[in-house]
Amino acid sequence: MRNILLFVLFLLAVFYVRRALQPGPRREEGRDSVPEQGASQPPAGEIEQMVACAHCGVHVPESEGVTSGGHFFCSEAHRRLGARP
Numbered sequence: 001m002r003n004i005l006l007f008v009l010f011l012l013a014v015f016y017v018r019r020a021l022q023p024g025p026r027r028e029e030g031r032d033s034v035p036e037q038g039a040s041q042p043p044a045g046e047i048e049q050m051v052a053c054a055h056c057g058v059h060v061p062e063s064e065g066v067t068s069g070g071h072f073f074c075s076e077a078h079r080r081l082g083a084r085p
């Protein structure tokens, strides 16, 4: 009986040591925490500028929109419709 207990303790120790040594996606101490207001944005360094569509006014990442005649549009359809005052 005593051997079984020691064996279980040994397994637990191995389990905890392995988990401690593994570099995982665990977030400890909150140092890699995502800012609340930018939760849906890409990580720092990849932040794109949001530009308003000249037709509907929706803000779209610059790379996802279309630029034409000095105006920025959220989509090809709105580019064809043109800018609205």
Ligand SMILES: [Zn+2]
Residues within 6 Å of the ligand: 053, 054, 055, 056, 057, 058, 073, 074, 075, 078
């Ligand atoms: Zn638009």
